[in-house]
Amino acid sequence: DKWIRVPPGPKGTFFTGIKDQLTQSPWKLYAQWAEHYQSPIISFWIYNRRIIVLNDQKSVRDILDKRAPLYSDRPKSWMYHELCGRGKSVFNISSLDKRHGKYRRLLQHGLSGRAIREYHDLLDNEANVFVESMIQEPDTFQHHLRRNAAAVIMKIAYGYTLTENDDPFIRVAEESAKISGWALAPGRWIVDYYPIVRFIPSWFPFAQFKRQGDKWRKQLESLSDVPHNWVKKQMEQPSYMECFTTHFLRRNADAEAEDIVKWAAGGLYAGASDTTVSALTSFILLMALHPDVQETAQREITDFCGTGKYPSVTDLQSLHYLNALFKEVLRYAPVSNIALPHRVIQDDVYQSHFIPKDSTVIANTWAILHDPALYPEPFEFKPSRFVDNALIGQHQPRHGDSEDSKHSKYSKYSDNSDIELNPDPRAYCFGYGRRTCPGMQLAEISILLIMSRVLSKFKVSLPVGVDPAPHIEFTSGITSHVKPFDVDIIHRQ
Numbered sequence: 459d460k461w462i463r464v465p466p467g468p469k470g471t472f473f474t475g476i477k478d479q480l481t482q483s484p485w486k487l488y489a490q491w492a493e494h495y496q497s498p499i500i501s502f503w504i505y506n507r508r509i510i511v512l513n514d515q516k517s518v519r520d521i522l523d524k525r526a527p528l529y530s531d532r533p534k535s536w537m538y539h540e541l542c543g544r545g546k547s548v549f550n551i552s553s554l555d556k557r558h559g560k561y562r563r564l565l566q567h568g569l570s571g572r573a574i575r576e577y578h579d580l581l582d583n584e585a586n587v588f589v590e591s592m593i594q595e596p597d598t599f600q601h602h603l604r605r606n607a608a609a610v611i612m613k614i615a616y617g618y619t620l621t622e623n624d625d626p627f628i629r630v631a632e633e634s635a636k637i638s639g640w641a642l643a644p645g646r647w648i649v650d651y652y653p654i655v656r657f658i659p660s661w662f663p664f665a666q667f668k669r670q671g672d673k674w675r676k677q678l679e680s681l682s683d684v685p686h687n688w689v690k691k692q693m694e695q696p697s698y699m700e701c702f703t704t705h706f707l708r709r710n711a712d713a714e715a716e717d718i719v720k721w722a723a724g725g726l727y728a729g730a731s732d733t734t735v736s737a738l739t740s741f742i743l744l745m746a747l748h749p750d751v752q753e754t755a756q757r758e759i760t761d762f763c764g765t766g767k768y769p770s771v772t773d774l775q776s777l778h779y780l781n782a783l784f785k786e787v788l789r790y791a792p793v794s795n796i797a798l799p800h801r802v803i804q805d806d807v808y809q810s811h812f813i814p815k816d817s818t819v820i821a822n823t824w825a826i827l828h829d830p831a832l833y834p835e836p837f838e839f840k841p842s843r844f845v846d847n848a849l850i851g852q853h854q855p856r857h858g859d860s861e862d863s864k865h866s867k868y869s870k871y872s873d874n875s876d877i878e879l880n881p882d883p884r885a886y887c888f889g890y891g892r893r894t895c896p897g898m899q900l901a902e903i904s905i906l907l908i909m910s911r912v913l914s915k916f917k918v919s920l921p922v923g924v925d926p927a928p929h930i931e932f933t934s935g936i937t938s939h940v941k942p943f944d945v946d947i948i949h950r951q
């Protein structure tokens with residue numbers, strides 16, 4: 459009989475655990491530790507928190523998806539959840555709170571394929587605005603991408619049309635994101651690790667964190683009311699734009715239902731803006747580095763639509779190579795290398811591992827998407843690896859697959875020969891279990907649409923004389939971005 463033990467991992471130091479060893483790209487370090495300890499599941503401490511990292515496809519599927527009811531909570535951030543009053547936000551709410559299920563149902567419904575069909579014209583119009591600004595000022599492409607993502611999600615969430623520049627709603631949303639970033643900064647707030655200090659009175663000299671939390675709570679509260687109250691005002695008029703918020707408010711207007719709609723809509727900008735921009739920036743930069751891929755994708759579009767035309771939203775699903783290219787961008791440059799942390803709500807045993815209640819469980823999505831036995835030559839950018847099964851809606855592995863799902867069979871840590879090569883990266887890069895990204899379908903359509911417009915209308919290349927080509931590097935953070943380098947973007951007449 460094997461001993462059941464906590465997964466192996468580095469010991470770290472007494473007080474801080476491994477905190478000081480964390481590098482710019484923790485996902486790479488975790489993958490190295492998994493190799494070192496010969497175990498896809500590793501564990502260590504950061505301060506007094508036990509962290510468990512799952513580094514391979516099998517453990518992620520078996521644990522986070524198949525045991526989703528146990529593993530879909532979030533670790534508690536006392537500063538953000540309690541002191542700043544954000545424990546009810548979609549991203550942070552406890553899976554044990556009955557609102558969690560309500561948010562998810564609302565988001566699934568409001569962002570379903572059917573709901574998104576209502577937004578096709580909106581997506582199309584915003585894509586045209588994007589193309590126009592790209593023609594005017596191609597060098598500031600990231601700015602145009604940001605604006606496009608914000609415009610789309612603000613219309614969908616609130617029926618709100620962005621003003622030309624320095625939009626007040628975007629300012630509000632960015633201000634909230636900034637405060638949230640500070641309040642969630644790991645290791646910054648003693649109360650996150652020793653929650654007992656929250657009982658210290660606010661006036662105490664040592665209790666600066668409490669005064670700060672209080673200030674941020676008030677700010678965040680009033681910021682989140684701005685767009686919601688705006689929609690309610692619109693609804694008093696005979697004609698207003700139908701959107702996520704009005705759709706649900708019209709049906710049920712009691713105070714609790716309204717609060718749920720407000721929080722759910724509030725999660726949309728946070729979820730959609732930076733992620734979409736990250737994927738599309740990677741796409742544009744990768745096109746400069748891979749002219750052959752760009753030409754193949756352009757040829758497919760020309761063959762499908764004819765010269766000078768571009769695909770409509772409904773055409774997107776017929777473009778095999780474009781879909782394969784989208785998947786390869788998600789795989790090669792994951793927007794979210796370690797998804798968001800989960801928390802296990804009770805003691806659990808997986809194989810010979812003991813996983814203690816309250817551990818923070820992290821999926822190393824990056825390690826899975828760069829596993830050489832799963833994706834041969836993982837550091838090569840090769841959309842062709844997905845060409846055979848690239849279509850949206852087909853062959854789309856969903857979470858909570860049955861026990862004998864193909865996707866759970868492989869692990870590079872065991873000698874399993876029945877491997878499905880190049881599995882669909884969408885099953886990993888959008889997260890896991892009952893926390894899987896509810897905006898996945900909208901993300902797909904809006905990203906594919908902008909990709910298709912860029913390919914139809916522009917040629918992206920490295921500036922003349924740049925040799926050798928720049929190396930792709932990524933920033934760390936909750937959303938990862940390719941570090942930008944200069945590219946030339948020319949309008950194809």
Ligand code: HEM
Nearest residue numbers: 549725729730733793794797798888889890893895897901
């Ligand atoms: C390329 C685009 C996107 C990527 C890669 C992405 C990825 C993710 C990931 C990894 C998570 C965390 C899952 C977990 O904890 O296991 C997440 C959560 C979430 N995403 Fe996305 N996302 C994208 C676009 C969007 C869009 C367009 C929306 C909204 C329309 C959205 C809304 C959300 C929300 C509300 C959550 C929180 C879910 C929860 O905690 O229950 N995302 N996303």
